[in-house]
Amino acid sequence: MNRKVLFTPNEIEQFFENFNNEVFSFDTETTSLVYSEIKLEGISFCDGDNNAYIVLQGRDSKGNILFKNEFKKSIIDYLRGIFKKAKILIGHNIVYDLKVMHKYGIPFEHCELYCTMIADHLLDETRPHGLKDLAKQFLGVEITEYSNATFTSKFFEYAMNDALWTWQLCTLQKPLLQEQGLLKLFRDIEMPFQKVLVDMAVNGITVDKERVEKTTKEVKQKVEDLTVQMLEHIKEPYSMQVTLTGDSNVISKINFNSPAQLSDLLFTRLGLDVVERTPSGQPSVGRKTIAIYKKHPFVELLNKYKIASKLLHAFFEPMLDFVEADGKVRPSFKDTGTVTGRLSCSKPNLQQLPKVNKDMPIDTRQCFVADRGYKMVTCDFSGQELRVLTQITQEPVLIDTFNSGKDMHLATANDFFDLGIPEECLYTYNDKFDMYKDKFKNERDKAKIVNFGMAYGKGAYGFSQDFGISEEEAQKILDKYFAALPAVKKAIEECHNQVRKTGYVTSLTGRRRRFNAKEFNGNKFYPNSAFRQSFNFLIQGFSADMIRIAMTKVREMAKNYPQWGLKTIFTVHDEAGYLIKENYVNEASEKIKETFENAVNFCIPVIADIGIGDDYSESK
């Protein structure tokens, strides 16, 4: 292997004379992980024969800049030309590198991508996917923890290794992907989707900081008021403290955030009966307890306190820390964050924005706004998981319900509880549909719980808890469900057999979920949780790939309509968020909806709903 550290334009040009410009691995070294602050420090390359690190800026182990390459600007110009000729780019966590390149205007749109981190996640959805982890496992590289003293002198070598290892991993992974039937998923779904991830990482979402600040104060006041009211209710002494910054605090011996203190308060001091226990056997003060005692004046306050305190600490207070200098948050969407193939999201986690609660009408979604001249458009799959369940199982009853445009939950309720709703009134467009939906809201909600519970592998015990009925009665519900939908039962059994036989299941896109067998007396067996997970994976995992396909297609489609100014800004499982220039919002929305609905070919219609507004609350 020809290995070199390159500083000058001459050295660099010489290196690329003998370099395979069409297919290579590369890795960027940067100064910061915050998008607005990212600066290129250097780039390493490898084509299998040649391996180099181009130094644009040097730093010591403490991050101090040692020197700047005086040719940085012209080198980056030169590299634009190199990448322009590239056909396949190989990287580890390539979304990160592409993000950096986007910032420097280095082209990659024309390239096919190969990400060794994503490939590894497809090969094993549970292990760590760090480059060093993989180099150790697959390349037998000894990873020595470097000390600060040797860091600087070894830095260039480490940097070169990143591109080298990435290249070598790629070579090793390809046959493994092939063997396990993962190539199609990798090439046709995951890799094109990486560009969508880059879009989201670059675009970010604008936050209305004033609103966040204003609402933070409001919620803070609520938390304080409720704390005082609770203390007065239990006649606990307290005092008010005003800090130098003008904030006020309630000082007391009781901490309402402590589960231990709370359980002492409720079950000893107030004499309530314990309704649930934690896995470790402690009396629990959770949702269920609160629901049962919701009429109790103290618990009523506690309920509101919990909601307000959650909003304050898990959403409003941390939010401003995530806002970058340009007024945007850039949540980190991780493509390898879950075992099912869903994305995970953090900093901030848009997947868990509290919905408006009737006991606490605070709307977190109003904090995320469309940029000037743009509208926010969201597009979500309607009833995605049940439609996927239908496609997977090919259950005729479900197929008929969806094909005829009936409301699934009301149809289920009608069958289950013998509601006697005339069949034609189950169609969502029927005049009497809304009336029946309203009249049998309870039954429909129960049916909804059953429909989703089935997909998650819920048992008789779970349903008995949901509905406050005996396990025997709950078992009857289960039996009835499976009797009415035999193909669902069959599909679940086949899935479980697959686990028993091979230890893994494969979704419709070829994604795998593997399970570890336990051994007892020489017998291999899987815990019940593995069976629940396996069938749920078929639904959840496919749904995740379905939105990957849809978002990738929207991205491709939008290239034909540059006037829209379409920007992909986020996704939440079955939903995607876009910015569209105001004048084109209707035209674009229609095309997005169409693209989502035609993303996959099902035996039933796929329906997507559009929302349009100036902020995420309006567009939802």
Next chain:
DNA sequence: TGGTTCAGCGCC
């Protein structure tokens, strides 16, 4: 001081 685990709870 920092790390981990647990309980709890937000979302799809």
Next chain:
DNA sequence: AAAGGGCGCTGAACCA
């Protein structure tokens, strides 16, 4: 004995 899938984030409690 456990008892519905998948996450991330918080504070409390505990440990070194």
